[in-house]
Amino acid sequence: MASKKKQLVGNMVIAQSGGPTMVINQSLVGAVIEAVAAPGIQHVYGALHGIQGILNEEFIDLGKESKATLEAVANTPSSMLGSVRKKPTPEDCRQIFAILRKYDVRYFFYIGGNDSAETTHIINEEAEANGYDFRCFHICKTIDNDLRENDHTPGFGSGARFVAQAFMGDNLDNRALPGVKINVVMGRHAGFLTAASALARVYPDDGPHLVYLPERAFSMTKFLKDVKRIYGKYGRCVVAVSEGISDRSGVPIVSKFVKEVDSHGNKQLSGTGALGDLLAGEVRSRLKISRVRADTLGYLQRSFAGLVSEVDAREAREVGRRAVKAALAGHHSGSIAIQRKPGPRYAISYELVPLKSVAKETRHMPREFINAAGNDVTDAFLRYARPLVGELPKIGRFKGYPVAKVK
Amino acid sequence: MASKKKQLVGNMVIAQSGGPTMVINQSLVGAVIEAVAAPGIQHVYGALHGIQGILNEEFIDLGKESKATLEAVANTPSSMLGSVRKKPTPEDCRQIFAILRKYDVRYFFYIGGNDSAETTHIINEEAEANGYDFRCFHICKTIDNDLRENDHTPGFGSGARFVAQAFMGDNLDNRALPGVKINVVMGRHAGFLTAASALARVYPDDGPHLVYLPERAFSMTKFLKDVKRIYGKYGRCVVAVSEGISDRSGVPIVSKFVKEVDSHGNKQLSGTGALGDLLAGEVRSRLKISRVRADTLGYLQRSFAGLVSEVDAREAREVGRRAVKAALAGHHSGSIAIQRKPGPRYAISYELVPLKSVAKETRHMPREFINAAGNDVTDAFLRYARPLVGELPKIGRFKGYPVAKVK
Numbered sequence: 001m002a003s004k005k006k007q008l009v010g011n012m013v014i015a016q017s018g019g020p021t022m023v024i025n026q027s028l029v030g031a032v033i034e035a036v037a038a039p040g041i042q043h044v045y046g047a048l049h050g051i052q053g054i055l056n057e058e059f060i061d062l063g064k065e066s067k068a069t070l071e072a073v074a075n076t077p078s079s080m081l082g083s084v085r086k087k088p089t090p091e092d093c094r095q096i097f098a099i100l101r102k103y104d105v106r107y108f109f110y111i112g113g114n115d116s117a118e119t120t121h122i123i124n125e126e127a128e129a130n131g132y133d134f135r136c137f138h139i140c141k142t143i144d145n146d147l148r149e150n151d152h153t154p155g156f157g158s159g160a161r162f163v164a165q166a167f168m169g170d171n172l173d174n175r176a177l178p179g180v181k182i183n184v185v186m187g188r189h190a191g192f193l194t195a196a197s198a199l200a201r202v203y204p205d206d207g208p209h210l211v212y213l214p215e216r217a218f219s220m221t222k223f224l225k226d227v228k229r230i231y232g233k234y235g236r237c238v239v240a241v242s243e244g245i246s247d248r249s250g251v252p253i254v255s256k257f258v259k260e261v262d263s264h265g266n267k268q269l270s271g272t273g274a275l276g277d278l279l280a281g282e283v284r285s286r287l288k289i290s291r292v293r294a295d296t297l298g299y300l301q302r303s304f305a306g307l308v309s310e311v312d313a314r315e316a317r318e319v320g321r322r323a324v325k326a327a328l329a330g331h332h333s334g335s336i337a338i339q340r341k342p343g344p345r346y347a348i349s350y351e352l353v354p355l356k357s358v359a360k361e362t363r364h365m366p367r368e369f370i371n372a373a374g375n376d377v378t379d380a381f382l383r384y385a386r387p388l389v390g391e392l393p394k395i396g397r398f399k400g401y402p403v404a405k406v407k
Numbered sequence: 408m409a410s411k412k413k414q415l416v417g418n419m420v421i422a423q424s425g426g427p428t429m430v431i432n433q434s435l436v437g438a439v440i441e442a443v444a445a446p447g448i449q450h451v452y453g454a455l456h457g458i459q460g461i462l463n464e465e466f467i468d469l470g471k472e473s474k475a476t477l478e479a480v481a482n483t484p485s486s487m488l489g490s491v492r493k494k495p496t497p498e499d500c501r502q503i504f505a506i507l508r509k510y511d512v513r514y515f516f517y518i519g520g521n522d523s524a525e526t527t528h529i530i531n532e533e534a535e536a537n538g539y540d541f542r543c544f545h546i547c548k549t550i551d552n553d554l555r556e557n558d559h560t561p562g563f564g565s566g567a568r569f570v571a572q573a574f575m576g577d578n579l580d581n582r583a584l585p586g587v588k589i590n591v592v593m594g595r596h597a598g599f600l601t602a603a604s605a606l607a608r609v610y611p612d613d614g615p616h617l618v619y620l621p622e623r624a625f626s627m628t629k630f631l632k633d634v635k636r637i638y639g640k641y642g643r644c645v646v647a648v649s650e651g652i653s654d655r656s657g658v659p660i661v662s663k664f665v666k667e668v669d670s671h672g673n674k675q676l677s678g679t680g681a682l683g684d685l686l687a688g689e690v691r692s693r694l695k696i697s698r699v700r701a702d703t704l705g706y707l708q709r710s711f712a713g714l715v716s717e718v719d720a721r722e723a724r725e726v727g728r729r730a731v732k733a734a735l736a737g738h739h740s741g742s743i744a745i746q747r748k749p750g751p752r753y754a755i756s757y758e759l760v761p762l763k764s765v766a767k768e769t770r771h772m773p774r775e776f777i778n779a780a781g782n783d784v785t786d787a788f789l790r791y792a793r794p795l796v797g798e799l800p801k802i803g804r805f806k807g808y809p810v811a812k813v814k
Contacts (some may be wrong), residue, residue, distance in 0.1 A: 020583045022576075025803075045810055049583075059810035072803025079578035080805060085584065102813050168712035171431075172485035176427045176456075177492065181706070200712075272687070273680010274702055280679070296680055298663025298702030305575035305607075306800030307714070365773070393713030396432075398487060403466035405453055406509050 007040035007328070008133055010106025013054065014062070015047040017112035017119070019117065020078035021155025022162075023316035024141045027111050028081065029074035030320025031139065032062045035402050037100070040101060041107055050084035050110070051119060054096050056404070058365070074317065078303040079111075082137030097126040100134075107135045108262050109326050113142040113153075117335055118359035123332045135327035138335035138355055139292055139319050143302045146190035151340040154319055158197035159386035160302050164392055165295055167280025168199035171207040171238050178236035179291025180283050181207075184276045186301050189244045191365040193376045196385055197240035202395045213246035215365045216374035218253055223279070224286050226375050231289060239399045243275060243296075245334050253278070272296070309390040312378065312393035315348070322350045327392070346387035412448035414735070415540055417513025420461065421456040421469070424519035424526070425492065429569075429715050430723035432517050433549045435488065436481035437727030438546065439469045445735050456528060457491035457517070462501050463491045466510070480725065486518075490806025494772050495526055504533040507541075509540045514542045514734050518727070520549035520560075524742055524767035531740045537755035542734035545762055546726050550709045551768040553597035556760045558747035561568040561726055564709050564719030564795035566593070567603035567715070570798055573704055574607035578614040578645050579802070583744035585643035586698025587634060587690050588614075591683045596621050598772040600708065603792055604647035609802045612646025621651035622772045623662055623781035630686070631693050632700070633782050638696060650703075659686070716797040729757045753794035758799055779813060 006167045012035050016024060028046075044063040047053035064071075073080050088096065090320075098124075102110060110120045117138040124136035140147050143159035163185055166239040174181045186192035191213025198211055212218055230237040247251045254275040276294030284292045319336040326334060334352045341347040369381035410634030419442050423431060434481055435453075442448045452469040454460035467488075472480075480487050495503065507530075517527045524545040531543035547554050550566035570592055581588045585651060594600035598620030616637045619625055637644040653659045661682040690697045726743040733741060741759040748754040776788035 016583070018579050019702045022769045043810075044712065046805070049616065051751070052425070056667035060805060060810040061810050062535070065805055069803060070807060072801060073805060074803070075801065076579065076803040077576045079583040080579075080803075083583040083695075103810075166707050169710035170706050172483065172487075173427050173706050173710035174422070176486040176490040187514050258784030264631040273684050273699065277680055277684075292674050293706070296678065296702065297707070298704075298705070299577055299580050299700070301708070303576035305572045305579070305802065309570070394479060394480070394482065395712065396476060396483040396487070398453070398467060398469070398472055398480060399476060401468040401471040403450075403468050405464050 008135065009040050009104050011043040011045060011303055012041045012109070013026065013045045013047050013059065013100060013103070013105045014109040014273055015050045015053060015111070016081045017050040017110060017116040018081035018083060019143065020083060020303050021141050021143050022077040022158035022303065023154055023313045024078070024111060024255065025076055025080045026074045026139060026313050026316035027154060028319035029070045029125045030071060031324045034321045034324035036063050036149045038324070040328060041133050042301040045103070046081045049082035050086065051088055051092070051096055052084045052086055053082065054099055055092065057099060074155035075153055077305055081400040088122065091133055093122045093126050096123055097130065101132060106133065109137050109139055109323055111139040111141055113144065114147055114359055114362055117355055121355040121359050124355060136333040137323040137327055138358065140335055140337065140358065142317070144190045145192035146188070146364070147339040147358050148361060148363045149335070149357050150363070151338050151348065152176070152388055153338065154312060154316035155302070156192060156405050157309035158307065158391070159193055160199065160385060161309045162301050162304050162307055163193055163297065163391040164199035164389055165237070166309070166396055167197040167240065167395065168395060171200055174207060174236050177291070179230050179241070179293060180231060180289055181236045182239045182241060182276050182279050182283070182294040184235065184296040185242050186297065187214070187242050187244060189364070190362060191215050191242050193205050194240050194242035195365060195369065195381055196389065198377045198382060199385055199389060199392065203348070203397060205234055208240040209234070209237050210375050211240045211377055212242060212245050212375060213365055214242045214246060215370060218245040220282060224282065227283055231287070241275065241279060247399060292405050309388060311388060318350060325354050361404050415513050415542065416447050416449065417511050418450040419514035419516070420450045420452045420466065420507060420510070420512045421455050421516040422518070423459060423486035423488045424457040424489050424517060424523040425490060427710050428489060428548050428550050429484040429565035429710065430481055431485070431518060432487045432722045433481045433723035434546050434548060434561060434605065434727035436477045437724040438493055438516055438731045439477060441728045441731040442514070443470050445731065447735060452510070456489035456497070457493065458495055458503055459491045459493055460489065461506055462499065464506060466590055468787060471714060471801045484712050487544045493523065495529065499706050500529045500531045500533050503575050504537065508539060513540065514555040516544050516546055516730055518546040518548055520551065521554055521765060521767055521769055523719055528766050529764040531762060541739070542620065543740040544730040544734055545766065546730045547667060547742055547744065548723070550600055551594045551597045552599035552766050553595070553771070555768060556742070556743055556744040556764050557566050557768045558755065559795055560745065561719060561723035562709070563599060564716035564797070565714065566600055567606065567792060568710050568716045568796040568799070569711050569714055570600055570603045570704065571606035571796055572714070573720055574604040574615055574645070574693045575646065575802060578607055580624065581643050581645050584698070586700065587638060587646070587696055589646045589686050589701040590650055590682050591648050591650050591701065593704065594621070594649050595652060596771070597769060598622050598649050601647050601649035601775065602772060602788055603796065605784045605789060606792055606796060606799065610804060612641055615647040617643065617782050618647045618784055619649060619652050619778060619782060621653060622777060624655040625652040627689060631689065633696055634690055638694070647680065648686060716795060718795060718797055
């Protein structure tokens with residue numbers, strides 16, 4: 001195959017990291033299909049459980065998988081190569097690089113969030129320091145939607161769709177059996193996924209009636225006042241609360257109850273009902289409302305089978321493909337960011353950005369997406385989020401022609 | 408319209424009761440469409456929030472709703488007329504009957520579970536005692552699947568489908584980030600919905616690896632032993648636990664933590680993460696496994712928008728239609744039960760059964776659906792449940808061709 005520049009020849013390793021998403025395998029398969037067709041890439045290896053799989057030299061040969069298997073995996077939720085929540089030490093990074101070199105790996109792709117971008121960046125620096133000709137790319141994913149440089153990230157649209165459909169149904173459940181219902185939503189320190197609950201509203205009195213985001217300090221007093229007001233108005237109240245809500249001094253509300261911390265220093269916010277139960281208990285005891293319930297939407301938000309946003313699935317596939325294309329085009333490193341084009345119709349572009357620009361720090365809900373009272377989202381957020389989740393289920397409602405009372 | 412027997416002429420009231428389901432409005436709309444077309448039925452009223460709406464004389468005229476609205480409502484989850492968890496007193500029943508008579512109601516339909524069948528039965532007895540010519544029917548629904556006389560109940564198939572899809576995804580999440588994952592499933596004292604988690608299995612090592620049902624006494628010691636064994640085998644473990652699991656003396660495991668009781672004497676088992684957190688805490692502290700998570704699937708199981716089992720939706724519509732048909736055919740009271748025809752292919756019949764036969768007591772998982780160890784379901788259960796949920800999402804998996812280690 002003719003090429004003006006000499007193509008870097010060697011093997012490829014791809015791996016997945018951090019919290020799974022419903023479309024993370026689209027990115028994997030997008031990259032693999034592109035790589036298998038590339039003459040410069042000899043073997044396409046998948047490392048099992050992220051960098052841990054590299055350290056353990058646990059690779060599978062993805063180039064041998066059939067097209068049918070690849071497509072089936074692409075449509076299956078949750079990181080098919082296995083994931084990891086490991087922050088490599090400098091020694092780990094040296095070892096990872098040594099192993100990649102030993103396997104003649106010249107192309108490395110790491111699908112993950114900001115922590116994974118940081119890891120990718122460190123591995124790339126190690127290669128550069130050793131003068132090793134290497135292509136090193138991060139492929140973005142996260143339901144938290146908190147990567148810098150990105151308008152939104154693959155995985156968010158499907159997670160947001162799940163949250164919206166959950167609140168659509170739960171609002172109707174609460175309408176049928178009125179009371180106060182609190183749903184705790186994932187997203188760590190970014191409120192996007194919790195905010196997506198507002199996409200559930202169809203009629204003016206639909207919940208969620210209150211939305212609490214980690215971007216605003218959470219005050220129990222204000223929360224109880226808000227719930228009391230809504231309950232007084234509608235005789236019911238549906239609340240969306242981010243797992244990451246924190247008090248004025250930045251202490252997560254849930255942190256008093258849960259101890260576990262991962263190796264990136266992140267506190268365990270999911271996989272426990274503690275925050276919802278705490279808030280429900282406060283509403284019950286302080287407002288004397290008897291029917292108060294809390295659900296924690298939990299891991300279903302990121303791994304539910306059989307529910308994706310089509311646009312999210314398409315974009316996830318594309319960032320995988322584009323990362324490999326960028327490497328083959330001669331770029332040395334970077335991350336494929338999704339950026340939105342201005343204009344009334346939804347349109348995006350894929351941009352190659354430096355690894356460092358998406359690493360470590362996270363992005364938060366911009367100010368214009370949160371209302372002044374700090375207990376709801378704005379129309380600007382709804383306009384932002386709607387194209388990402390796809391068309392939501394239709395919700396019917398009776399006109400409700402009243403029957404005159406018989407004396 | 409010609410009729411051999413003189414048709415009973417009067418108004419109709421229909422209402423919904425108990426926990427919502429994803430297809431309960433199919434039954435409502437099925438009954439309404441049938442009733443609107445019947446010459447004997449003058450007005451078709453919907454009572455808001457079950458018998459509470461009758462007591463408050465809060466009716467809407469469903470006969471005035473457009474066909475499009477009715478169809479939109481049919482495809483919307485959760486009781487559109489509103490629901491109630493009220494067990495009427497004898498005085499309530501006398502009053503309900505007096506109000507129905509005042510509104511010239513000759514046809515009454517109550518969509519609900521076994522508590523609602525009991526209420527319907529009492530109202531019917533009141534009418535009989537007063538020599539009032541009355542048609543009084545129960546229309547079955549419950550995600551718990553615990554009504555006697557029924558092979559299964561409308562609402563279960565869709566709830567089971569949600570549970571299966573949730574476990575399909577969550578099993579993959581647990582495979583990606585191994586640990587112990589405990590999911591608490593609804594169903595009160597019947598294990599059917601929890602058992603449906605087993606429909607999620609595709610590959611031999613897929614979870615749920617353990618399934619605990621309220622039909623078997625729950626022993627913490629045995630549970631920990633089971634988890635330890637599975638974790639030792641697979642390096643991970645996904646557990647399905649019914650919210651209603653009880654100890655040897657019948658005391659619900661969760662009851663030590665939650666106080667609230669409804670007016671039927673049912674303890675609040677849902678809307679709290681207490682049971683999951685309790686079990687996760689035990690696994691963490693006694694088995695010294697660090698990554699242990701619990702999710703309580705919560706109200707999403709009964710009201711999630713945009714997910715139904717097609718067969719469930721169809722059958723729910725049909726029981727509504729058939730109840731009205733039975734009343735028009737001259738039957739005085741009863742409940743439409745779904746019974747399965749023997750044979751290799753899924754086929755059912757709709758049978759009119761006496762109200763008393765489905766009232767009060769509940770049905771449990773038959774012995775042949777539970778394994779000997781009491782920690783899983785049998786193939787007989789899977790054969791029973793598969794036709795009820797419809798085709799589940801395809802789950803792909805790599806063949807996983809290993810790469811030889813480089814020396």
